[in-house]
Each structure stands twice: as C-alpha cells, then as structure tokens.
Amino acid sequence: MNIQEQKRDVPQILKYPSRLLRIETSRQLDSKQIELFAAHDNFFLERLSNEVDKALNKILELRDQGNDQYCIEIPRRFKDLYLNHKIKKGIQSSVLNKIEQISSVELTGLQVRVLTAIVALAQIAKSRNTLFYSKVDQKATFEFTITSLYRLMGLSKRASKKERDSVKSAIAALHYKEFVVPILKHKRERGKVVDTYRGIEIRRLVEIKGVGVWEKSEREEVKVIVDAAFFDFEETDKKKEVAFFQVPGDLNKKLKVNQGRPNKSVELFIKFLYQSIHCLDGKTIIEFNYSTLKDVMDLTRYNRQGQPGRIPKVLEKAFDTAIKLNLIKKVKKARNSIGGEKYILTLKETI
Numbered sequence: 577m578n579i580q581e582q583k584r585d586v587p588q589i590l591k592y593p594s595r596l597l598r599i600e601t602s603r604q605l606d607s608k609q610i611e612l613f614a615a616h617d618n619f620f621l622e623r624l625s626n627e628v629d630k631a632l633n634k635i636l637e638l639r640d641q642g643n644d645q646y647c648i649e650i651p652r653r654f655k656d657l658y659l660n661h662k663i664k665k666g667i668q669s670s671v672l673n674k675i676e677q678i679s680s681v682e683l684t685g686l687q688v689r690v691l692t693a694i695v696a697l698a699q700i701a702k703s704r705n706t707l708f709y710s711k712v713d714q715k716a717t718f719e720f721t722i723t724s725l726y727r728l729m730g731l732s733k734r735a736s737k738k739e740r741d742s743v744k745s746a747i748a749a750l751h752y753k754e755f756v757v758p759i760l761k762h763k764r765e766r767g768k769v770v771d772t773y774r775g776i777e778i779r780r781l782v783e784i785k786g787v788g789v790w791e792k793s794e795r796e797e798v799k800v801i802v803d804a805a806f807f808d809f810e811e812t813d814k815k816k817e818v819a820f821f822q823v824p825g826d827l828n829k830k831l832k833v834n835q836g837r838p839n840k841s842v843e844l845f846i847k848f849l850y851q852s853i854h855c856l857d858g859k860t861i862i863e864f865n866y867s868t869l870k871d872v873m874d875l876t877r878y879n880r881q882g883q884p885g886r887i888p889k890v891l892e893k894a895f896d897t898a899i900k901l902n903l904i905k906k907v908k909k910a911r912n913s914i915g916g917e918k919y920i921l922t923l924k925e926t927i
Contacts, residue, residue: 587703590696590827591820595758596805597851599781600688601844601872602651604758624654624776625661631754631778635678645752647681648778652876654756655679681753682877685838686746689828692847693728694747694782696825698806700724714759714804717785722796730829747798750782757781757803781805821854823847833900834893841873845894848872849903853923866917895919 598604628650635646650658662672701707701718709716722744726735729743756776763771786799824830831838831846852862870876873894878886895907898921908920 587696587699587825590692590699590823590825592692592695592823592847592850593806594819594821594851596691596695596781597844597847599755599757599805600683600691601848602649602874603871604756605651605654605776622661625658627776627778628658628756632675632678635754636674639678643752645749646754647678647752648754648756649682650679650756682874683753683840684746684749685840685843686742687750688840688843688847689729689831689838690725690743690746690750691781692823692828693725694800694802695806696728697724698802709804709807715801716804716807717799717801719797719799722798725798728826728828730826730832747782748784751780751784754778754780757805779803821851823850830901831897834897839890839893841875841877841890842894842897845869845873846897846901846903849898849921853903856923860923862921862923863912864919864921865912866919869919891919895921 595604628648631648635648638646659672659675662675697720698707698716698718701720707716707718725747726740726743731739731743755778757779759773759775759777761773762769763773781803783801784798785801787796789796827846831843834842849862852864856862869891873890875887875890878884878890895904898904899906902924905922905924908922910918910920912918
C-alpha cells in the first residue's frame with residue numbers, strides 16, 4: 577500500500593482508550609486500591625510487591641549486562657508504599673538506590689505523542705484487518721511504515737534528520753520501558769459474570785518485534801506488539817468508566833502550535849481535557865481542582881526537581897494551548913467549597 581493510500585485511510589477522529597490515559601498519567605490505581613494496599617500486614621500489598629520485585633530483578637539483571645536503557649514506571653503513591661514496605665523488611669540501602677534509579681525514568685512529552693500515534697496506527701491496522709489480537713496474552717501485533725509514524729507525529733515532509741531521529745529514539749525508549757498495568761478479568765457462567773479478578777501486571781505497552789526496509793521503495797517498516805490497554809476488549813469495565821473518548825486524528829500535528837520540545841504535563845492535560853469534554857454531555861463549563869491537575873499533569877515532579885516556580889508557568893502554557901486548539905475560550909481561577917484552588921474553564925460552543 578503506497579503512502580497516498582495510507583493518508584486517505586487515516587481516521588479523522590481517534591477513539592482514545594481511557595485505560596491507556598490512566599497509565600500515562602500514573603492513575604491506574606485508584607484511591608480505594610491505594611488505601612487497600614496501605615493496610616498493615618496486607619496480603620494484597622505483599623502480592624503486588626512480589627510482582628514489582630520480579631520485574632525489578634529482571635531489569636536489574638539486564639542493566640548489569642550493560643542494557644541500561646531498561647526501566648519501569650511505578651505510580652508515585654504505590655511506589656512510596658512499596659519502598660516503605662521494603663524498608664520495613666530490611667532492604668539494603670544500595671539496593672533501594674538502584675530501585676529508585678530504574679523507576680525514576682518518567683515518560684517524556686515526545687513519548688506521550690508516540691503513544692497517541694500508535695493508537696492511530698493500531699486503529700488503522702484494525703480497520704484493514706491487519707491487526708492480530710491474542711486474547712490469552714492480551715496483546716496485539718501489527719506493522720506500520722516509519723513514514724506513517726512520522727506523519728502521525730505531526731512531522732512535515734521537510735522534517736530534519738534530528739526530528740526524525742528523535743521520534744525513533746522515543747519509540748525505542750518505550751520498547752525498554754515497563755509499566756504497572758491494571759488487569760480486570762471476569763469469570764462467566766451461562767453468560768453471566770459470577771466473579772471478577774482485579775490485579776496488576778508489570779509489562780511493556782509497546783514492544784518492537786522487528787524492523788526492515790523494502791529494497792526498491794526503500795520503505796522502512798516496523799512490527800510492534802502493543803498491550804490491550806490500546807483497545808476496548810472485555811477487560812474494560814464499561815459500567816464504571818468511559819471506555820473511549822475522542823481526539824482528533826491529527827492531534828500531534830495540532831500540538832505543533834507549541835514550538836520546541838513537547839512538555840509532558842501540557843500533553844497529558846490536553847488529552848485529559850478531551851476526555852473531560854467527552855463526558856460533559858453538552859455543558860459549556862468545566863471545573864478542575866488544582867489537586868486533580870497536579871496528579872494528571874504530574875506537577876509534583878517540579879517539586880522533586882527543586883523547580884516549584886515552574887508549576888504556574890506550565891499551567892498557564894497548558895491553558896494557553898487549549899485556547900490555541902479552540903477547545904476553551906477562557907480560564908478563571910477560583911476557590912472550591914473547601915478553600916482549595918480550582919480552575920473554571922469556559923468551552924467553545926462547538927468543538
């Protein structure tokens with residue numbers, strides 16, 4: 577299939593999985609789950625710690641062999657519980673430092689855009705019946721050209737080698753990165769759900785299985801395996817969440833209104849805003865508590881980096897980006913019912 581045919585096949589609207597966004601924003605474990613894990617002498621915390629231990633040991637072994645790109649992203653609140661649990665069990669400080677090192681490599685803004693592009697590429701492959709899903713493994717396999725990845729990243733035909741190499745580096749980094757993925761399974765008898773399993777697994781969202789080049793056309797192709805979090809299969813609890821929300825198929829291109837390196841916090845805010853608008857049911861006002869934005873945008877990372885002064889600027893950039901994308905008209909800062917900061921966003925009448 578040539579590039580012109582691929583262009584015509586790109587969807588105008590993407591169905592973006594809510595479960596994937598929760599993983600991107602490190603909110604895959606909700607407050608009730610965190611409270612459950614925090615209980616003293618808790619069986620669930622021990623089980624989850626064992627899962628994390630297995631993943632960390634594997635990554636440490638790979639790093640000892642010289643593969644220092646491997647890392648794992650653990651939700652901050654669960655990570656604190658996990659580390660405290662290990663400290664109580666007498667873990668050595670040297671091991672603790674290694675764990676902190678390999679679990680502190682966070683998603684970048686460019687990697688967030690790559691995930692958006694892969695959602696689009698997967699949906700294109702699914703529409704062509706060239707995506708193969710394994711229900712047992714909860715993974716899907718498909719192929720795409722590197723040119724289509726560049727296009728869905730918002731790169732122009734005149735993009736520099738540096739820009740193209742940055743995209744390749746970003747998808748390669750995702751190949752080496754593992755995530756805490758929530759698992760939901762149902763046991764059915766005579767078509768009815770009689771039991772539900774909830775847990776986590778540590779695994780990659782994106783795995784590169786092969787790359788190659790066609791000799792005559794010089795077209796590069798990539799074969800990937802992606803996690804079921806990119807799709808809406810039985811594992812999604814539809815009664816408790818919106819399985820999908822809509823974003824433009826050319827979202828990454830639209831985000832080029834911001835020049836320079838993508839900011840992770842801004843990128844995640846825009847996706848979260850699209851999700852929130854999807855759930856508004858025609859309303860034109862939306863309110864976000866600062867505490868919510870702090871979690872979604874991972875604004876606490878600026879505190880960890882000793883740069884708390886950047887937080888107001890990043891929030892301003894996020895709101896300004898939403899205005900440039902014609903999602904909102906204005907933003908007003910106010911106080912919520914308990915005195916905390918909140919932001920009132922007035923939406924465009926037609927989005």
